[in-house]
Amino acid sequence: MTDATGRARTVLVLGGGSEIGLAITRALVERGARGVVLAARRPEALDAPAEALRSAGANVEVIPFDAEQIDAQESVIIDAFDRARARTGDVDIAIVAFGRLDERDVLQETPAEAGHIAALNYAGAVASALAIAQQMVAQGHGTLIVLSSVAGQHARPSMAPYAGAKAGLDAFTDALRDALRGTGVRVMTVRPGWVYSRMTVGQRSMPFAVMPERVAADVLSGLDGGATVVWTPRIVRYVALALRWLPRWATRLGFRVTSMRRPRNR
């Protein structure tokens, strides 16, 4: 259980290779978490980050998990909870961190690929979030962190299927939070802006770009402060708000300007 000083003991990450997910996990381990389960599509690619978490003092297990296999998700997640319990205890924090972004003009995308991106980022994440929520209800406590995105608050043509899926996931997460009232399970929606990670490598960076560590720090202070929604960095909240109120033609112009900036190096 997350203890009286706000320290979680056991963490589960779905999309265990996610740079944002790993940054949050590292921060939780630095704060005293002892058990980590990384559920990843390619477990073999996680040797280095798992080793780094171990040397920081955590008991780490990497298990295979493909979010696109929606029918198999529940049993993988139940198994992850059981494994965690056998080692360090109940899963106190679970992070839904997987995602895929294909940045190109939506009209150039194949319909099948667009559908897969939507399925992974929305349907896959819905199944994960729900399976985790049910396990946490059964243990009477827990915190579910869902990686949404600012993209879901304002969809751009260059990432339309992704942004649409994140908008749906964000709405689902709100409803799930309401459904979980009184169960002891807490839900946090995280809406990052542009983050330097594998997902965005090679893209033109957007204004207010941050490193995954910044996202992690904001998530931890959100955990301490009881936040339900964390915008990170904070300013993207106001950017998103402004974009909502501006007429669509003005925001189209704005995107043209920002995407003319040269890509920044990491």
Place this chain on the structure above:
Amino acid sequence: MFVPGTRQRLTGWGRTAPSVATVVRPASRDEASAALDTIGARGVTARGLGRAYGDAAQNGGGTVLDCTALDAIGAVDAERGTVVAGGGASLDAIGRAIAAHGWVLPVVPGTRIVTVGGAIAADVHGKGHHRDGSFGAHVEAITLVLPDGETREVTRASDRALFDATTGGMGLTGVIAAATLRLERASGTVRVTTTRTRDLDATMLALVEADARHRYSVAWIDLVGGRGRGIVGAADRIDLDAPSARGEAGRRALRLAVPAVVPVNLVRHASVRAFNELWLRRPIRAEALQSFDAFNAPLDALGAWPRLYGPRGLLQYQCALPIGADAALRTIVEAIADGAPAVPAFAVLKRLGAAGDGPLSFPIEGWTLAVDFPAGAPVLGAFLDTLDERVAAAGGRVYLAKDARMRAEMVPLMYPRIDEWRETQARVDPRGVLTSDLDRRLGLTRGATRGPR
């Protein structure tokens, strides 16, 4: 028999680390044993009045047996000087029931609002521990509902290991349905001597001297505006035949109510400093008559005072240090006064007498220090971990009834008789029905979970 339950969010007295469980309130011993029969995978925890500060009386996802309806109080057996009380009877109710006949409970903790079950399960100590030992020392028999539903009368003669494992066993050896308590014929009035001390050494010395001469002693120390200056109170019950011996002496305690919702933590550095300044400089009478309850449990008059700490609640760090660990006590007090990342709002120092028989019973001969902190500060956990290490290295321990954050690795270091306790626990609970959030966190029944890798 089906005993219905409700889903409830529970915390300890510190209002931290909540979890949701199905709460069942058995009205009888039989209902308690029936409830044990229908337990799911997450097991069961007995709960009294929820005065343990941490997660001892909660059980996320499982069942919590609220024992407060098992509150019958029998007539005093004047010949033997005993009373049989239900496991859910409060020491407050028992005290009131027996006072009129000139009896008192020999051991009462710093609040009367605890149950017999809670007092046995934590083997609580009072301000007279150096003379009286802990609560368990005055218990003759325990009626225990075991996980298999059987009800057994346990005495030192019938099953010594189980009796001892139950005193201090944090409810993990069975549900305490009733107990036979040894009473004492004494007055409810005490003669209190109060002295001011200027630093920690003076406080320690005053406590040592008080213990030699008085039955009760305690020190409230200031760790915000000082590093251990304080007020030492010592007391003795007056003669039962004295004119003022019956009934309460002095003014009735002032009753103050804390509002139901306090949206922010009011316990901050400045407010505590100001309070301590007033409290320590208040005019004190060197000697006065007072009711034992007002001397022993001054906070009871404040009701739900933890609300003052706001929504994140409070955490009490209570440790015991053995004889000879004075240097460790000094470093711990200084570390808190100089470097605690949260304000040490309220601190109490006391000496403990010889340890009792419970393998998990907290008191050991030496010092005990209890410090209240607002629970919110994220770095408080790491700071208290360093204190744990100092405490363990000095041969001391942290009080499980107050704990809500310790790491499982510390348990075998602090409670070296844990394996002996586990053996008895496993004998009465082979299926592992009894557990709690505290148990899961610290691995009390199952052993510590594996370390890294």
